[in-house]
Amino acid sequence: MADNFDEATKKELSAFLEKEQTQAKLHSTVHNLTTMCWDKCVTSTPSTRFSRGEESCLMNCVDRFLDTSIFLVRQIQERRD
Amino acid sequence: MSDFFKNAISSPTDANARKEAIMTQVRTELAQANAQQLVNNMNERCYKACITKPGTSLSGSEETCLARCLDRFMDAFNIVSRTYTARITKERLEESSSSTFF
Numbered sequence: 001m002a003d004n005f006d007e008a009t010k011k012e013l014s015a016f017l018e019k020e021q022t023q024a025k026l027h028s029t030v031h032n033l034t035t036m037c038w039d040k041c042v043t044s045t046p047s048t049r050f051s052r053g054e055e056s057c058l059m060n061c062v063d064r065f066l067d068t069s070i071f072l073v074r075q076i077q078e079r080r081d
Numbered sequence: 082m083s084d085f086f087k088n089a090i091s092s093p094t095d096a097n098a099r100k101e102a103i104m105t106q107v108r109t110e111l112a113q114a115n116a117q118q119l120v121n122n123m124n125e126r127c128y129k130a131c132i133t134k135p136g137t138s139l140s141g142s143e144e145t146c147l148a149r150c151l152d153r154f155m156d157a158f159n160i161v162s163r164t165y166t167a168r169i170t171k172e173r174l175e176e177s178s179s180s181t182f183f
Contacts, residue, residue, distance in 0.1 A: 009100055020107055026166075027115050034154075034161045035122050042157065046130055046150035050157075058157055062164040066172075 037061035123154045 005013065041057035042050075050058075131146035132139075139147075 005096055005100065009096060013100060013103065016104055017107065020111060024111055024115075028118075030158065030162045030165055031118050031122060033165060034158045035126065037161055038126055038154065038157050042126075042130075042153065046127070046146060046153045048149060048152075050153060055160060058160045059164045062161055063168060066165075066168055 033062055033065065036065070119154075119158065123151060126154060127151065 037058050040061055041054050044051075044054075127147050127150035130150050131143050
């Protein structure tokens with residue numbers, strides 16, 4: 001089906017697919033983080049809005065997860081040296 | 082042979098329409114998968130949070146809880162999405178010269 005496109009269109013399509021793939025990967029990460037941080041931060045019965053603590057817990061949860069990832073990579077690099 | 086003719090005959094606008102159709106289909110399918118993932122995750126969490134003792138039907142208070150849980154789960158998704166995107170942007174700026182992460 002995609003065979004009879006000209007070169008420019010093929011290039012455009014492949015750039016489009018790459019962009020969509022990046023976007024899908026981002027979405028999948030956000031899904032994972034949302035469930036992980038929900039389980040950690042939202043422990044009470046859901047009410048009409050998040051408490052201050054729950055909201056900041058969710059934000060901290062994301063940032064500390066990324067810190068953890070960076071920290072562990074650095075540790076592994078240090079140990080290898 | 083027939084492919085060759087189709088190729089030779091198809092006008093630029095025709096190719097353009099096919100390209101647009103592919104793009105639209107990809108976008109639609111990804112959006113659908115994304116929504117499905119969100120609903121699945123939410124279903125699991127909200128069931129756990131709201132239906133502690135499953136009865137013969139959903140009670141009024143369980144439905145209230147589920148409706149609130151839906152809104153909170155959306156909030157959580159948006160908070161996480163915002164925080165994550167902001168962090169990635171920040172890391173990219175800081176490490177643009179010696180990028181090792183993300």
